[in-house]
Amino acid sequence: xxxxxxxxxxxxxxxxxxxxxxxxxxxxxxxxxxxxxxxxxxxxxxxxxxxxxxxxxxxxxxxxxxxxxxxxxxxxxxxxxxxxxxxxxxxxxxxxxxxxxxxxxxxxxxxx
Amino acid sequence: xxxxxxxxxxxxxxxxxxxxxxxxxxxxxxxxxxxxxxxxxxxxxxxxxxxxxxxxxxxxxxxxxxxxxxxxxxxxxxxxxxxxxxxxxxxxxxxxxxxxxxxxxxxxxx
Numbered sequence: 001x002x003x004x005x006x007x008x009x010x011x012x013x014x015x016x017x018x019x020x021x022x023x024x025x026x027x028x029x030x031x032x033x034x035x036x037x038x039x040x041x042x043x044x045x046x047x048x049x050x051x052x053x054x055x056x057x058x059x060x061x062x063x064x065x066x067x068x069x070x071x072x073x074x075x076x077x078x079x080x081x082x083x084x085x086x087x088x089x090x091x092x093x094x095x096x097x098x099x100x101x102x103x104x105x106x107x108x109x110x111x112x
Numbered sequence: 113x114x115x116x117x118x119x120x121x122x123x124x125x126x127x128x129x130x131x132x133x134x135x136x137x138x139x140x141x142x143x144x145x146x147x148x149x150x151x152x153x154x155x156x157x158x159x160x161x162x163x164x165x166x167x168x169x170x171x172x173x174x175x176x177x178x179x180x181x182x183x184x185x186x187x188x189x190x191x192x193x194x195x196x197x198x199x200x201x202x203x204x205x206x207x208x209x210x211x212x213x214x215x216x217x218x219x220x221x222x
Contacts, residue, residue, distance in 0.1 A: 001158075006155075031208060033208075033210075041214075041215075042201060042212045042213065042214050042215050043156070043201070043210070043212045044212075045209070045210060048208070092155050092156075094210075096208060100146060100158050100161055101146065101158065101205075101210070102158065103148070103155040103156045103157070103158075104155050105154055105155040106154070106155045108153070
C-alpha cells in the first residue's frame with residue numbers, strides 16, 4: 001500500500017495565525033482526502049483534493065478557512081487559516097490506492 | 113446521507129478472549145466496509161476490509177462479517193493480546209465517501 005509522509009507531526013500555534021500541513025505520497029494517486037479528528041472523536045472529512053481541479057469541500061468546511069493545494073499526483077497541502085482554539089485537532093490526509101484507503105500519521109495541532 | 117453507528121464505545125476483555133465490535137449503516141449504496149485501528153498518537157491503520165459482494169473475510173485472528181440485508185457488519189478479534197488495545201473505527205464507503213463510526217476503545221487486560 002501507499003506510504004504517506006505527513007508534516008509537521010505536531011505544532012502549537014498562536015490564534016489568528018495559519019498553518020500549512022503537507023502530505024507526500026510515495027506513488028501517484030488520483031484522489032487525496034483531508035480529515036479532521038477532534039479530541040476523542042471520530043474522523044470527519046474536510047475535503048477531497050484532485051489534481052488539476054479545485055478541492056471539493058464537505059458541508060461545514062469552506063475554502064477560505066481550509067485552502068487546499070494539489071499541484072501533482074503525489075502531493076497536497078492543507079492550510080488551517082486564522083486559527084482559533086476550536087481548530088485544535090488532529091488533521092489527517094488519506095489516499096485511495098490499490099490496497100484500499102491509507103491514512104497518514106496525522107498532524108496534531110494545538111491552538112493557544 | 114449515510115449514518116454509521118458503532119457499538120460498544122468501550123470494550124474491556126481478558127487476554128485470550130474474543131472481542132466483537134458491531135456497526136450498522138443506513139445507505140444501501142455503501143459497498144465497501146473497512147476497519148481501522150488507531151493507536152495513541154498515530155493515524156488510523158487499515159486492518160481488514162470487506163466489499164459488498166462478500167459475506168465474510170478472515171485474516172489470521174481478525175475477521176469481518178457483512179449482512180447487507182440487515183445493513184450491519186462486525187469485527188471479530190480472537191485470542192486477543194495486549195497489543196490489540198487501541199481505538200477501532202468502522203466505516204461505510206460509497207464512491208470514495210467515508211462515513212466513520214464513532215469508535216470503540218478496546219482494552220485487553222493481561
